[in-house]
Amino acid sequence: MMRASRQLVAAFAWLPAVAPAVVHAEAPAGEWVSYRDAYRAMVQFEKYGGPKNLLQSQLQVQSRDHAGLGEGAQLTLTGRTTQLNLPLDALGRTVFPLQKAAYDENAALVLNRKGMPFVLRPQVTIAPRADGQYDAADLRTACAQALGFVRYVDASQRARQCAGVRFVFPKKESAGARLRHADGADQPLPVTAGAAFSGDPDEGFPIVTWRFGTSAERAQVITYNAPLAIVPIFE
Structure with a gap:
């Protein structure tokens, strides 16, 4: 199994996703990240006993x-009996496999970018809907679930x-969303460009931000195409 000649210099530590609250780990150039360290961070979402049915957890x-x-x-993911490729989406995320064998072997997580130091x-985020229609009440509930975690x-x-919430769209597709009020009237929401997550570099992703405000109006946010991510905003 691949192993570096020196110890991993940074371990996972909590800081927040949409402000400071995500766990991160750093690998020096040409190094690996311990599967056990990643597992201990990622399994917290699985162990969380609060409501989370509207959320999804991924490794970036x-x-x-x-x-x-x-x-x-x-x-x-490579170990003595484990070999698994984990493709990354446009935001650098993948579904993290929770595997006992990989944990027991302390398998290595290696990026296919030679000499590139990387961060995990x-x-x-909020799970996307296939129909692209998001009730305002559900978005509020999902954000509350994320904040609880x-x-x-x-x-x-x-x-x-x-x-x-912040809707992040692919760069090469037409992006946008509209707010449908209870009376059926549609209001286009402005599209900006920026970083997907707080702390990310500004890579110019199309962004639609919808702020809750104080209105309890029954409304829907309708996206024109599938977002890459729906990020809760905490302040």
């Missing part, structure tokens, strides 16, 4: 110098509140 990979991973990036971070792993986040 970033180059440490924010240079971008480029197309075709993937992680490989758990990212908890963030507070579970980091007590310092208890002062934060849900402020809205």
Whole structure:
């Protein structure tokens, strides 16, 4: 099994996803990240006993110098009896496999970018809907679920509140969303460009931000195409 000649210099530590609350780990150039370290961070979402039916948890990979991973990036989980390729989406995320054998062997997570130091971070986002229609009440509930989890792993986040959601779209597709009011009237929502997650480099992803405000109006956010991620905003 692949192993580096020196010890991994950074371990997982909690800091927040949409403000400071995600776990991250750094690998030096040409190094690997311990599967056990990643597992201990990612399993917290599985163990969380609060409501989370509207959420999803994924592992995000970033180059440490924010240079971008480029197309075709993937992680490989490799151990004595384990070999699994983990393709990354446009935001550098993959579904993290929880495997007893890989944990027992302390398998290595290796990026197919020779000499590139990289960072791993758990990212908890709102699960997308196939029909692209999101009830305002469901978005509020999903944001509250995400905030509950963030507070579970980091007590310092208890002062934060849900402020809205950020829809992140692919760069090469037409992006946008509209707000449908209870009376059936549609209101286009502005599209900006920026980073998908707080702390990410600004890679110019099309972004639609919808802030909850104080209105309890029954409304829907309708997306024109599938978002890459729906990120809760805490303030």
